[in-house]
Every structure is written in structure tokens, then in C-alpha cells.
Amino acid sequence: LGIWIMKGFFDNISWDMERSALIDGASRFQVWWKILMPNIKPGIAALSIFAFISGWNAYLIPFTFTVGRAGKTAVLSVYLRNFMSESVMTEWNMVAAVGLFQLIPVLIFFFFTQEALLNIYGGGAKGGA
Template sequence: MDTCVSGQQAQRRAYVTLVLISLFCLAPFFWVLLAAFDPKASQFLRLPDSLTLAHFHNLLTNESGVRWIMNSVVIIGSATVLTLIFAGLGGYALSRTQAWWKRPLLYAIILVRIVPPPALIVPVYKVMLTLNGWMHGFITGLTDDAALQTTLLRMFSFVDGYLGLILIYTALQLPLAIWIMKTFFDAIPKDYEEAAALDGASQWQTLRYVLIPLALPGFAAAGLFAFINAWGDFLMPLMFTSSPELQTLPLGMFRAFLRVDAIDYGFLTALAVIYTLPAVIAFAFARRFLTQTFSGGVKG
């Protein structure tokens, strides 16, 4: 009896400890959420006397918030789509091939993912700078319209342009995504492809109507990891963009915190709330597939 009571007390102490740790971890999130709606937001956690949407209105109308959001959505969204396309094709190819170089290539792919991104800044920047010079020459030779040149350079430049950041994020997220997709295609029996072939389906039809629906949990997992990792990145936009028109949300938060005058904590926390929402929404959509992923969808 004493042993049972002692065990229950230990369990209660463990629960109390977990609750205290959880409250400590959640306190910054509560502060951000409350300060975003507090007319007198400050650096200290406090209950607001009233609620206001003025910080969000200021962010979306008077500041560059809309531009930061659109830049992040365009760049990270495009990189995530490209990552899923290449990861799906590469994962399927690596899953079905039996060549001797398959295992060394898989290890080489994951080793690329292990290398920290700051170590790649200098060589990647040199490569992108060389490609950027070629792209500038091509665009300036394509048209004499200065406005059109500016627009095309902003879109397709490898340095200080959308295309460069999209390709960098795709390359950084691709190794893990390929491994995830390869593992999922390994779990799909080849009998499905053989049955589709017997029914007269082409390779493309088999991939589109049979394999992709079965591998949706893998696409959801790979897309979520790629999106969240790229969405929260600060280093690459800092290094590869210089124009204010190309700043992303992480850079916007950094600039807002380093303003010469007093820090507007209401504006900063409103920006942080908007910055957090896409990741939360993406997780909510992918949750069902992630449940399948971590409950046995990935094997071997």
C-alpha cells in the first residue's frame, strides 16, 4: 500500500514538473500574442487593458509588411514546389533502381545535408555571382526597355533576385526530401505498377494515378519539413539580397528590431504572429499525413 501511494505521489510530482516546464516554454508565445493586440505593448508580459488591431493595420498599410509576406510566400512556396517535384522523381528513381552506385549516392546525398549552410556561403556565392553576370548580359541584350529590364532582373537574377533564392532553398531542402520520398516509394509494392501496366497505363499514368496518391504522406512530410526549414531561414536572404524590395519576413523582423528610434513592440509582435501563422497552417493541413508517416508509413 505504501509503495502504491509513493508511486502516485511521484507521478503527481512528475506532472507538476511537466506543467511548470510547459508554462515556462509557453510564456514567450503568450507575450507575443498579447503584445500584438495590446495598444501599449512593451517588452514585459502584461495583460492588456484593451485590445486593438492597430499594429496589424500599421504593418499591412503603412509599413512594408505586405511586401515581406509576398516575397516570403513566392520564394518559399516556389522552392517547396520544386523540392517536391525533384524529390518525387528522384525518390522514385532511387527506389526502383538496383544499380551498384545507388547506396553510395544515397549516402552522398545525406552527407550534403549534414554540411552546415554557413560553410557553403562563399562557394555558393561565387557560383551564383558568375551565373548572375551571364543572366544580366542575357537580359540586357534581350530588351532595351529599362523598366522591363529591372523587372526581369528582379525575377531571374541569381544574386539579389527571386530565382537565386528559390534555387538555393530547393538545393538545401532537396537531400532530406529525396530520402523521405525514396523511403515511401520503397514501401509501395511493385505489384501496383505491374497491375497498372497490365491495364494499359503508361509510366506517367501509373505515376500520376497510382504512385503519387499512395505516396501523399511522404509528399506531405517532405513538403512540411522543406517549407518550415526554408520559411525560418535568415542567413540566405541576408547574404543574397540587398534590395529592400526583395526582403523576406525574417529580414523584416531583423530590420524592425534594429531601428534607430525606440522599438515598436506592438509592430514587432504583430509581425511575429503573421510570421508564425503559415507554419501553423501548413502543419494543420499536413497533420493527417504526418500521423500516417510516424505511425508506420516509413519503413526501412
């Protein structure tokens, strides 16, 4: 998914921008740092948001590593699953509390990256061939 997202951002950058910077005397690193990076910054922000949310909401790997352990350490997603079993009545107040604690870091992360996320379609050369 990350390669697919970033490919779209790199495809949005015109070769003419790179060539003109090289003709003006910029090195390859300067072209990368001053031309390409500002144009793909929204893509990096979007990719970091998707990676954070995916990692935060991961379920299978923590569940695999915590089942049968002596300390019974569990992440929030595994803890949430324990409340929703078929054998006992579901404690919806605990499900709501765990869900809220799972949502708070995502909201904080979004609060600090919302400008980059909302400008995800900005940058690069528009129109043309």
C-alpha cells in the first residue's frame, strides 16, 4: 500500500522541475531535498498516518504473542476481545472504555498531522502532459 501511495506522489512531479533545477546548477541531493521532498511531504504524512493506525489497531500479532503467557500481558485490542466472548454477557461499558482508549492516540496523532493530511492532494505539477 505504501509503495502504491508514494508512486502516485512521485508520478505527480514533473521531470521538467528536476531538469530545470539540475540545469540551474543544483546537485542531485539538492534536487531531492529542495524539489522532491516538499512535493511528496503530504504523501509521507499520509503514509505515516496509515502506518500508525495500522500498527495501533494491529490484533493478530499481539494476540499470537500473548496467548498462554504467564504474565498475561495484553494490548488494548486483545483486552477488548476478552470482553466480547460468546460464553458470557458482553460488558458494553468496558468495551466502550477500551474503545475510547484505543481511539485517543489516533485522534492526537491526527490533530498534529491534520494539515499535512488535508493537503494530501497539493504539490507537484498540475495539468500538462
